[in-house]
Amino acid sequence: xxPVAYKQKLEGKSxxxxxxxxxxxxxxxxxxxxxxxxSLANEWVGYCLGRYLQLPIxxxxxxxxxxxxxxxxxxxxxxxxxxxxxxxxxxxxCQDGHDVETIHEITNHCSLAGVILLDYWLFNRxxxxxxxxxxxxxxxxxxxxxxxxxxxxxxYAWSQTEIENLPDDLIKSAxxxxxASFIKKEEQFFQELEYIQTIPILLLEExxxxxxxxxxxxxxxxxxxxxxxxxxxxxxLPEVIRKFIKYVYRxxxxxxxxx
Numbered sequence: 346x347x348p349v350a351y352k353q354k355l356e357g358k359s360x361x362x363x364x365x366x367x368x369x370x371x372x373x374x375x376x377x378x379x380x381x382x383x384s385l386a387n388e389w390v391g392y393c394l395g396r397y398l399q400l401p402i403x404x405x406x407x408x409x410x411x412x413x414x415x416x417x418x419x420x421x422x423x424x425x426x427x428x429x430x431x432x433x434x435x436x437x438x439c440q441d442g443h444d445v446e447t448i449h450e451i452t453n454h455c456s457l458a459g460v461i462l463l464d465y466w467l468f469n470r471x472x473x474x475x476x477x478x479x480x481x482x483x484x485x486x487x488x489x490x491x492x493x494x495x496x497x498x499x500x501y502a503w504s505q506t507e508i509e510n511l512p513d514d515l516i517k518s519a520x521x522x523x524x525a526s527f528i529k530k531e532e533q534f535f536q537e538l539e540y541i542q543t544i545p546i547l548l549l550e551e552x553x554x555x556x557x558x559x560x561x562x563x564x565x566x567x568x569x570x571x572x573x574x575x576x577x578x579x580x581x582l583p584e585v586i587r588k589f590i591k592y593v594y595r596x597x598x599x600x601x602x603x604x
Contacts, residue, residue, distance in 0.1 A: 346432075348374075348410055351418045357475075359384060359495050362421065363435060364410070371435040374410060375495070376424040377560060384501035386562045388431045390570065391467060391494025393552045398540060400459050401490050404434040407557065429557040436490055440481075442474025442520060449485040450527070457524040458533035459540075460491050464521070465585050466541055466577055467497035468511045472520045489524070498570070505569045513581045515588055525594045526601065534586050534594075541578050549574055 350365040360378050365371050377385055388405070395402035409428050415421035451457065464472050471493065479487040495501050498508045528534075553567035562570075 346406065346408055348408075348414050351414075351421065354420045359493065359501075360424070364432075366408075366432075371437075372406075372408075372432040373435050373492075374408070374430050374432045376410075376421075376430050377427050378424070381495070381501040382561055383498070383503050384495040385429075385431045386556050386560050387497045387501060388433075388494050389556060390552055391463075391469070391497050392431075392433070394467070394544070395463060395491065395494070397544065397548070398459050398463060398537070399456075400463060401453055401456050401488070403436055403490060403492065406432050407555070408432045427559040429559055433492065436478055436480065438480060439478035439490065442477045442479065442523065445479050445487065447485050448479070448487055448523075448527075450483075450487070451524070452482050452486055452488050454527045454529065455533070457489070457528050459537040460489075461521050461524060461589070462534065462537040462541060462582065462586065464518075465516065465589070466574065466582055467494070468499050468516075468577075469494065469497045470499065470516050470518075471496035472516075472518050474520050474523075477520060498573075505563075505566050508566075508573050509569055511573065511577065511581075513577075513585055515585065515592065521589075522593060522597060525589075526597045528594065531590050531594055534590060538578075538582060538586060541582065544578075546571065546575060 347367045348364045349367050352363040352365060355361040355363055355373065360376050362374050363371055364374050375385060375388060389407065392402060392405040407429050410430050412426050415424060476493040478490040478492055482488055499511055549571045553570055556562050
């Protein structure tokens, strides 16, 4: 897959650019940058696990934007010219969560528990309203997409020590509350938990092995990522989701039933 046209730089701190590729589609391309050294690896891991869990995450791919192409455009020419960047399919005709005032229904509500579980598994504190996309399918009805996994494992420049000691507390997220309000049954959380707990360890290892060397994630860090995920899905995730149901999900639905 090769870039054929540069469109624009996108808002935000993640250094994202909209580029058209030779498959005819537009992609949001994130470039490796100093100070955000783990963001592309985070995007890759979050993407692979989200796709495996069949969550609403846009198609993604590790790609090479050559210096020959990027050198033609000032916004790209200053980027770090290492091989391999991360590209996500651009989803048109969407609004982020801040731009939608009234939501009566999320049409893919069956996926929402999985999004919340994945965020807690990967310790993603950045599921803000800017990191969901809403595509209107009818009057006040929306299909939800999850985007931007750059800050999983607690941030975009984590150390091995940090990912080996991730918190197990509830994450303060108005977006999680929004999604939880549309989840029909709390049993969905435990169904998603079981799904996560049965992901083969070999698959986790293969996902890490595919992280390009140029992204500067060491073999020891990749091993620590796998160990952290295996530990969290069995020892942390069950307890933190019970807390989420008790302190977030049930109060939301009890309030809705009273109203």
